[in-house]
Amino acid sequence: MVDTxxxxxDDPTQRRLLQAALERHGFxxxxxxxxxxxxxxxxxxxxxxxxxxxxxxxxxxxxxxxxDARRSxxxxxxxxxxxxxxxxxxxxxxxxxxxxxxxxxxxxxxxxTTVQNAMETAALKGEVVRLGKRPSGRIGFDDMIAASPAxxxxxxxxxxxxxxxxxVLVTGExxxxxxxxxxxxxxxxDRAAKPFIAVNCGALPENLVESILFGHAKGAFTxxxxxxAGKFVEANHGxxxxxxxxxxxxxxxxxxxxxxxxxxxxxxxxxxxxxxxxRVLSATNKDLAKLVEEGRFRxxxxxxxxxxxxxxxxxxxxxxxxxxxxxxFVARFAAEENRPVRxxxxxxxxxxxxxxxxxxxxxxxxxxxxxxxxxxxxxxxxEDFPHVSGxxxxxxxxxxxxxxxxxxxxxxxxxxxxxxxxxxxxxxxxVRAFIEVERELIVSALKRYHGxxxxxxxxxxIGRSTLYRKMREYSLEEAxxxxx
Ligand SMILES: Nc1ncnc2c1ncn2[C@@H]1O[C@H](COP(=O)(O)OP(=O)(O)OP(=O)(O)O)[C@@H](O)[C@H]1O
Ligand SMILES: [Mg+2]
Numbered sequence: 001m002v003d004t005x006x007x008x009x010d011d012p013t014q015r016r017l018l019q020a021a022l023e024r025h026g027f028x029x030x031x032x033x034x035x036x037x038x039x040x041x042x043x044x045x046x047x048x049x050x051x052x053x054x055x056x057x058x059x060x061x062x063x064x065x066x067x068d069a070r071r072s073x074x075x076x077x078x079x080x081x082x083x084x085x086x087x088x089x090x091x092x093x094x095x096x097x098x099x100x101x102x103x104x105x106x107x108x109x110x111x112x113t114t115v116q117n118a119m120e121t122a123a124l125k126g127e128v129v130r131l132g133k134r135p136s137g138r139i140g141f142d143d144m145i146a147a148s149p150a151x152x153x154x155x156x157x158x159x160x161x162x163x164x165x166x167x168v169l170v171t172g173e174x175x176x177x178x179x180x181x182x183x184x185x186x187x188x189x190d191r192a193a194k195p196f197i198a199v200n201c202g203a204l205p206e207n208l209v210e211s212i213l214f215g216h217a218k219g220a221f222t223x224x225x226x227x228x229a230g231k232f233v234e235a236n237h238g239x240x241x242x243x244x245x246x247x248x249x250x251x252x253x254x255x256x257x258x259x260x261x262x263x264x265x266x267x268x269x270x271x272x273x274x275x276x277x278x279r280v281l282s283a284t285n286k287d288l289a290k291l292v293e294e295g296r297f298r299x300x301x302x303x304x305x306x307x308x309x310x311x312x313x314x315x316x317x318x319x320x321x322x323x324x325x326x327x328x329f330v331a332r333f334a335a336e337e338n339r340p341v342r343x344x345x346x347x348x349x350x351x352x353x354x355x356x357x358x359x360x361x362x363x364x365x366x367x368x369x370x371x372x373x374x375x376x377x378x379x380x381x382x383e384d385f386p387h388v389s390g391x392x393x394x395x396x397x398x399x400x401x402x403x404x405x406x407x408x409x410x411x412x413x414x415x416x417x418x419x420x421x422x423x424x425x426x427x428x429x430x431v432r433a434f435i436e437v438e439r440e441l442i443v444s445a446l447k448r449y450h451g452x453x454x455x456x457x458x459x460x461x462i463g464r465s466t467l468y469r470k471m472r473e474y475s476l477e478e479a480x481x482x483x484x
Contacts, residue, residue: 003119004028004047008038008065009054009081014104018052021108022115035060039068042076050119051078053098055089063096070097077122079114081106109431120340120377138192139183145325148318154181157310162188167260169245169305170283172312175362178283179243181312186239191279194238199231202244209252211268214259220269232265232276239279245305246286246297257301280305315357315364322353325361329368330380340377348382348389355388376426439474442467451481 005027009015019029030045032038034057042048051069055062066078080098082089093101099118102111146155161168162185170178179198186196204212211220215230231240242248248256259265260280264273282305291297315321326344334341344352357363371384382389426432442460449455457467471478 002026002028003049004030004045005115006030006032006038006041006045006048006051008032008035008051008057008062010034010057011054014054018111021111022052024108025112027112027115034058035062035065035068038065039072042069042073049077050115050122051076052081052115053078054081055093056083063092066093066096066098075122077118079118113430117340120342123342138187139180140187141184144177144180144184145321145328147324148320150313150318151321154310154312155184157308158185159188161185161308161310165189165191165279166307167280167282167305168308168310169288170281170310170312171288172283172285173314173360174285175360176312176314177361178285178312179241181310182241182243182281182283185281186241186279189239189279191238195235196239196241197231197235198241198243200243202247206249209249210255213252214255214265215267215270215274217267217269217271220267224269228267230265230267232259232278233267233274235278236276237278239281242280242282242305244284244286245282246284246288246291248297250296250298253298253301257298257304260301260304315360319353322364323349325364326352326368329365330372333369333372337373339372339375341372341375342377342379344380345382348380348385351382351385351389435474438470439476442470442474442476446476446478446481451478453478 003026005022007015007018007022007029008031009018010033015031015033019031022029028047030041030048032041036059038051038053042051053062053066053069057065060068062080066080069076069078077099078097080093080101081104082093082101083104089101099121100114102114141155141159144151144155146152158168158181168182168185170181172178182198183196186192199213201209210216211224211228211230213231215233216224216228218224218226242256255266259276259278262273263277264275266273288297288302288306292299292302326349330341330343333339352364352367359366367385367388368380371380375384424432424437442456445456445460449459453464453467457464460467462470
């Protein structure tokens with residue numbers, strides 16, 4: 001989507017200049033000649049994402065306009081333009097709710113960077129607010145990305161399961177979202193307000209499995225100093241999620257079966273069973289049917305748990321989910337880590353969509369987390385996903401990007417993308433230092449013409465002695481570029 005900026009300035013020349021600079025950098029603009037016109041534009045056009053406001057206006061002064069705009073569009077980022085760079089004005093404007101200010105005359109680059117930064121910061125704030133709005137901890141099907149037909153089928157099944165109390169067995173590889181699905185089922189069920197107790201059956205110490213699940217009476221064994229309720233009782237009236245249920249020892253399986261059949265549990269060492277009303281959801285990344293064949297999982301329990309099976313497919317079988325998942329994770333981590341990251345370059349997204357993701361959604365989530373935390377901002381590129389792309393992570397903050405048009409013809413690696421398509425902007429969207437670009441250009445020329453200095457100098461349009469001097473400055477060795 002194109003970002004629209006409302007330019008408010010009474011000076012027609014200024015308006016034009018600002019408009020031209022913004023449009024050249026891909027923004028859409030709307031123009032207003034004074035305060036009232038600006039307020040009308042804000043009401044009429046919800047696509048306006050930022051107001052660029054001259055502080056000195058005829059009639060209504062800029063600061064008043066700012067205050068009025070704040071009332072109708074409280075989260076709209078506003079950048080004010082002032083004629084003087086005095087601290088006073090800046091303080092006043094910030095107090096009135098401006099996000100940033102620019103001193104006139106301003107360069108197009110400064111203007112664009114300031115506008116971009118204000119928009120990104122506002123977007124991050126919006127995301128934090130949105131994330132904060134979710135009622136504490138409760139997860140629903142809205143929280144699950146399901147863009148692919150396969151995943152839509154999974155959520156449809158989940159929704160149906162949520163409408164009843166039947167046991168659900170979620171199967172699927174590690175990291176496909178089994179637990180998230182179980183939580184969504186509980187969040188959409190009429191037990192949503194009741195406890196959701198998750199137990200990782202694979203992580204229970206063998207001698208304590210039964211006590212942890214079904215509780216124990218005081219004195220039942222050494223160390224049982226008081227009665228202990230156990231997970232089933234904790235989950236009473238709610239939902240018990242048995243993760244990695246295939247790991248449950250056989251004795252515990254017997255007790256679990258009884259709990260499911262009779263609706264009661266026998267705490268270790270207790271005289272009487274305890275009635276429980278628990279909805280059981282379970283998950284496994286093992287082939288339970290095979291465990292049954294091998295005698296490691298009770299067949300009767302298998303049928304009890306597997307009343308309503310749902311298989312969560314591996315991510316590589318539903319690649320349509322990758323863009324939406326990536327966008328969700330980028331937005332989340334950018335907000336949580338307060339990083340100005342917006343999304344991915346098309347090249348990076350294409351690569352993420354092609355990768356096989358043996359660790360499934362969890363692996364993608366971790367890859368995005370790492371990329372967001374280490375990124376300078378803007379869009380994540382191929383180099384931000386070194387484990388996926390096979391590219392080495394870049395060491396310098398200002399990464400070295402070769403403009404496509406300048407890359408040596410015989411270079412095997414495709415040129416890394418750049419936000420402006422030319423390689424002159426760094427990941428923050430700032431113009432890179434001249435010497436850095438100059439060095440790259442010389443390296444590129446040296447590679448392309450295999451260190452033939454006369455040719456290199458001629459192509460670069462500089463004298464040979466200048467070329468030698470610059471190569472010394474940049475510590476470049478002529479010999480390193482000669483062929484054979
Ligand atoms: N469809 C989805 N939409 C959004 N986030 C997802 C989705 N699927 C999985 N995730 C996220 O991916 C991560 C892994 O999911 P989850 O823990 O549910 O997987 P799992 O199958 O239980 O993994 P494991 O087998 O390793 O226990 C979680 O952070 C989860 O929030
Ligand atoms: Mg899990």
